[in-house]
Amino acid sequence: MTSRDDLKRIAGEAIDRAGDRLIAFAQDILEHPEPGFKEVRTARKVEEFMRSLGLAPKTGIALTGIKAVVAGGSPGPTVAVLGELDSLIVPQHPKADPQTGAAHACGHHAQLGMLMGVVVGLLAPGVLPALAGRVAFIAVPAEEYIEIEWRNALRQQGKVEFLGGKPEFIRLGELDDVDMAMMTHTTSNPEEGRLAMSGTNNGIVAKFIQFHGRAAHAGGAPHMGINALNAAMIALSAIHANRETFRDEDTVRIHPIITRGGVAVSSVPADVRMETFVRGRTMEAVLDANTKVDRCLRAGALAVGGKVTITTLPGYLPLLTDPHLAEVYRANAMALVGEENYRQLGHRTGSTDMGDVSHLMPVIHPYAGGASGIGHGADYLVQDYQNAVLTAAKAMAWTVIDLLADGAAKAREIKAKHKPRMSKAEYLQFMRSLFSERTYDG
Known part of the structure; x- marks a missing residue:
């Protein structure tokens, strides 16, 4: 042997x-x-x-x-x-x-x-x-x-x-x-x-986000549009404002990117898309942070009178x-x-x-x-x-x-x-x- x-x-x-x-x-x-x-x-x-x-x-x-x-x-x-x-x-x-x-x-x-x-x-x-x-x-x-x-x-x-x-x-x-x-x-x-x-x-959930606005001439009639990019920027600021609520021991990480910010500089952005992870040491921490992120995304849409579609996808444990x-x-x-x-x-x-x-x-x-x-x-x-x-x-x-x-x-x-x-x-x-x-x- x-x-x-x-x-x-x-x-x-x-x-x-x-x-x-x-x-x-x-x-x-x-x-x-x-x-x-x-x-x-x-x-x-x-x-x-x-x-x-x-x-x-x-x-x-x-x-x-x-x-x-x-x-x-x-x-x-x-x-x-x-x-x-x-x-x-x-x-x-x-x-x-x-x-x-x-x-x-x-x-x-x-x-x-x-x-x-x-x-x-x-x-x-x-x-x-x-x-x-x-x-x-x-x-x-x-x-x-x-x-x-x-x-x-x-x-x-x-x-x-x-x-x-x-x-x-x-x-x-x-x-x-x-x-x-x-x-x-x-x-x-x-x-x-x-x-x-x-x-x-860390574990994660993933998110695909689409802000819906209304296109209009960005110079001639911006008041006729609904700026989806502004909605996304407000949502990002709201996420940043929540960072102090995450406990250090939960090692929460949220890092969004904008993958579509508009189609032409002359048009009010009507379709803006983001992707992000919500990470944390435990799934409890991930889900708590995810609830806050959703709240921030909705706030961005509410602020400009637009819409937001939030797709949350299972990530990794x-x-x-x-x-x-x-x-x-x-x-x-x-x-x-x-x-x-x-x-x-x-x-x-x-x-x-x-x-x-x-x-x-x-x-x-x-x-x-x-x-x-x-x-x-x-x-x-x-x-x-x-x-x-x-x-x-x-x-x-x-x-x-x-x-x-x-x-x-x-x-x-x-x-x-x-x-x-x-x-x-x-x-x-x-x-x-x-x-x-x-x-x-x-």
């Missing part, structure tokens, strides 16, 4: 041998960024890589998602390793697509390199037969919750129900056979070391980290980078749809150093692919080995100790309860 240490050595050496290919794969994805639910080329490249290793992935899940499952030498739990397919839109980024402005300013291309690295490591000779259970390799679309109006149109067309990839995977039953899950994100913060374990993240699964990862991370280069993180005010998965099963969402610049900014670039792809892949592969070796004793133990916050049915019911669309006449 091969020891766990030997299995890890075999997996790690396989990842190292494939290192150039894995890094080149990640860099190719960097050069061809695609936003959420549009990751056609990216998904094809992931599929081709998987098939080149002998996998038979299921494709087209939630439009562009991919899932491949491999079985160990005996039955046991299923561990999922995930990576995200999508990019942001940051036109100023040096690697931005000149037509779409899409750019990997959050390091998802490195995630896909890590994911393929875990595949390579676990498919190394002798590894899988020594494990009990299955491993699901999953590439999910649309983690970055952007282009809300466009995605809401997909929902209206019946192509998706939720606007994020992992909620769609949950809805479609693609995680029904998964017992625990992990993925690794890159970080550019040097204080977070080479590998780090996440704590918690706060991230929860399973401490027992995190402890398994921690030991492997320290073995790879040393205790001095490992960090335990606290609460982060960004959001991820891995939070949704964490309400259903044990989840970890560690971070790998190697990037520079500001996350979601024009200068965010992965510099150290050795750490951000290869070391991160080894840490996850070794964690899977620890979970599923020895008859999957550790995975069974973690599963037995874990108490899910929600069942799948409860999750879907809650998410659907967040949706609303109302028009208010001022």
